[in-house]
Amino acid sequence: MSFTTGGSRWSDVGLATGGRGIATCGQFLTATTLTLTLQSSGAGGRAVAGVLLAGTLPLVVLAPLTGRLADRVDSRNLLVGAGLVQSAICLALAYAGHPLLVVGLVALLASGLAVTQPVLSALVPSMVRPADLPKATALNQTAGLLGMLAGPALAGFLVGGFGTRIPLQIGAVSYLALVLAGLLIRTRRGGARRAVPAATGDAPAAVEDWRLRRDPLLLAVVATLAGVMATVGAISVIEVFYVRETLGASASAYGLVTGAWTLGVLCGAWIFARLARRFTDDGALVQGGLLLLAGCCLMVLISVTVPTALLLVPIWLVGGLCNGGDNVFNNIVLARRVPEAARGRAFAALGAAVQGAAMFGYLVGGLLLEVTEPRPLIAGCGVAGLLVLLAFAGPVRRTVRAERARRSEQPSGAGLATSGSAS
Structure with a gap:
């Protein structure tokens, strides 16, 4: 329902998937770096478990709120705003020392992810014709998987060679890819702008219900x-x-x-x-x-x-x-x-x-x-x-x-x- 009415916008798909891939790499780079750092500093299994839980729980708890945000607020504003906030939080993690502070910042970082995930997932189908949806979905999934593969490997290399601060600073820069993608993507959804004209048959009452x-x-x-x-x-x-x-x-x-x-x-x-x-x-x-x-x-x-x-x-x-x-x-x-x-x-x-x-x-x-x-x-x-x-x-x-x-x-x-x- 309600895909793009013209030709598929592959440039937008490329920007969205590229931004997701780079940000995912930064996400796993940050998570692996923190896990290695806490383990090596003797913080114990509870601290490591706390970081893992803090990185997952907001995705579950905030889903009703972030899903509605993704539908009601302009996708450009959400990507730019969330990307900037996540970059700042990741930069703060580079200088955080106490495990409780680290856990809190990780929870805030995951809250930003709870926003950007539904925004990008909902935005990609609006960029392509129905026949091109499988290909666009595969591209989007590929970007995330490549980020998942590259992040931990990069963290192991950087932590071993440069310590904790450098990889977390690189992670902070990676979230700016979402900001750039949000500014350059032409397809919009949410807020007053729609990627698809209102005449596509999605009646407002049906959507709201x-x-x-x-x-x-x-x-x-x-x-x-x-x-x-x-x-x-x-x-x-x-x-x-x-x-x-x-x-x-x-x-x-x-x-x-x-x-x-x-x-x-x-x-x-x-x-x-x-x-x-x-x-x-x-x-x-x-x-x-x-x-x-x-x-x-x-x-x-x-x-x-x-x-x-x-x-x-x-x-x-x-x-x-x-x-x-x-x-x-x-x-x-x-x-x-x-x-x-x-x-x-x-x-x-x-x-x-x-x-x-x-x-x-x-x-x-x-x-x-x-x-x-x-x-x-x-x-x-x-x-x-x-x-x-x-x-x-x-x-x-x-x-x-x-x-x-x-x-x-x-x-x-x-x-x-x-x-x-x-x-």
Whole structure:
């Protein structure tokens, strides 16, 4: 619904994805630098855990507010303002000493991220024609993944060579990429300006009344993804102990294993972006996403059978491939079904559900590691994820059938408007 009415603005897509990639690199550069610094200074596990929690909690708690901001305030103002504030906070982190002050500043930094994430996610679909949405989604995801890969590696090099202050100052500069992108991007949404003319059919009352729970298919996507993340998300905590202690791998091997999943996500985004162009039915994309999530869980389960860490690399590549495809499918379904003026709220709700479920997984994983070994925990995560998908498969299938029946009973024009198919 409500994509650009002319040709796709690839220059705007490039600016948005470039700004996201550089800022994400700065985000992970900052997080890794702080983690290394706190650990080496003897601050203890509580301080490190506090930093990780402070970097995630605002994305969950502030989602209702930041989603509405993304829809109601000019996207340029939000990107420029949030980018400047994040740059200043990151610069303050370079001179902060006390762990409590660091945790507080990290929470403020994450609050800025809670604003910019839905702004950029909602803005990109407004830059392109419906047929180009899969490609634009893959580009946006690629930028974030490259930032995730580069940030920690850069932090390790800079902290080892220059200490803490220099990498945090570089992180502060990286957030200015959002400011530059906000100033140069021509596409606007939110506030008085709209990227899409008002005549596109998104009635103001319908937009204002939009609620996730009123779209059963989209609600099924968010609930299923959150359920799987709540069970499989513990892997993020368990993995380092499984690779380093159970399998006896070196730090370099651990880096190779963790990078394999991210590389798989990157490849999956592009492979499934091409496939997604062939699906005009949202139900088919949702069901395809369930199969891809099942692939992720299956790879997690298979990983407990390996005798050495290097054999995890191809397994994690396949798991990441499925993960990347599911991300693309979910973003396309959301962009198609949600009115343009409500996309900020929708993307914020999706992000909050995933981050909240992941936090639950982190907590459970950390607690269970105190009482059992990593290998059975990973097996349990894989089985639990598959059981969650099995539980959701029936309701999702019934929801898809009900929507298709509803569309077949309506006139062709009304069917398109109701289903949220790209127009």
